[in-house]
Amino acid sequence: MCDFVASFATEFNEDSNTPFLLGNFYNESGDVTRGVTLPPCLYIHAEKDAKFDRDNVPADLDGWRLFKSDDIAPELSKDIAEYLSLTTMQLEDTTVTCANKLISFFESVVISRISKINFQKFTIRAEVIVSGMYCETKVRIYREGALCFVEFQKRAGCAIAFNKVFDLAKEYLRCPGTGQADADTSALLQLDTPIASPLENTLLPLFNIILHSRNVDNLAEVASSLVEAVKNPEIRAQMHMPCASSALQELQQVEDFRVAYPTSQVLAWCALA
Numbered sequence: 001m002c003d004f005v006a007s008f009a010t011e012f013n014e015d016s017n018t019p020f021l022l023g024n025f026y027n028e029s030g031d032v033t034r035g036v037t038l039p040p041c042l043y044i045h046a047e048k049d050a051k052f053d054r055d056n057v058p059a060d061l062d063g064w065r066l067f068k069s070d071d072i073a074p075e076l077s078k079d080i081a082e083y084l085s086l087t088t089m090q091l092e093d094t095t096v097t098c099a100n101k102l103i104s105f106f107e108s109v110v111i112s113r114i115s116k117i118n119f120q121k122f123t124i125r126a127e128v129i130v131s132g133m134y135c136e137t138k139v140r141i142y143r144e145g146a147l148c149f150v151e152f153q154k155r156a157g158c159a160i161a162f163n164k165v166f167d168l169a170k171e172y173l174r175c176p177g178t179g180q181a182d183a184d185t186s187a188l189l190q191l192d193t194p195i196a197s198p199l200e201n202t203l204l205p206l207f208n209i210i211l212h213s214r215n216v217d218n219l220a221e222v223a224s225s226l227v228e229a230v231k232n233p234e235i236r237a238q239m240h241m242p243c244a245s246s247a248l249q250e251l252q253q254v255e256d257f258r259v260a261y262p263t264s265q266v267l268a269w270c271a272l273a
Helices: 002-009 078-082 095-108 159-174 178-189 204-212 216-229 233-240 242-252 257-270
Strands: 010-012 019-021 088-091 111-118 123-130 133-144 147-157
Touching (some): 095 111, 095 123, 095 133, 123 257, 133 216, 147 159, 204 216, 233 242, 233 257
Antiparallel strands (some): 088 147, 133 147
16 A cells, blocks of 8 residues: 555656655746745834834835824714723814824823834823833723813823823823923923932842842832932932842843833932932
């Protein structure tokens, strides 16, 4: 039986004595040239981990992440309106204008990284660090007649940071001119004050978490807490302890945005000592 199958499935090339199996197209003789053609990369301005759901990239790559005039936001139905979060604002503006203002807010006003934009659902997802604290938010935009509803949803991180991001965005979106909006939001950002003076060795629990934890979420919260702590000169003096140096070295090895940025802020404050 095996000899029959082998004799049935095997043929010989007329030009050589090399056998080839039926269906093995790469051993067939012919003038066909096989290859793969890859299109040029159009998303040269996209961040490495960011996701953008635009089907057709416009020629102007600098503005390809912005919403276009023909993008239509979902309508605010009664069912959706009943479950809107408290962090929702109502604006007398077009949904496209509000969406593009939000992108400008995340890119130029606060320290953030936009991780996803959905042009069909009118949603923007971003990681933000404000006042040394991290949060991740998802913004949904709806239309109702001539009104625009912008809902902020907390996805991860610090609730205090999330509420502050919402307040900053609300001031930015409600100001008629971007110049005034930048001034107002900058004033709010400058209201940060260092935490009150604690007892000695207050940072030791934070250092222990850094040295013994590999959870990025925990490290992000610790790094954000360190930023606020080192603003106090009395606490900043504790950064000269041997365990503090080891903890900072551990934080510097974490490439995640939530940890890397506050760590750089801690190092900057320590350089003032």
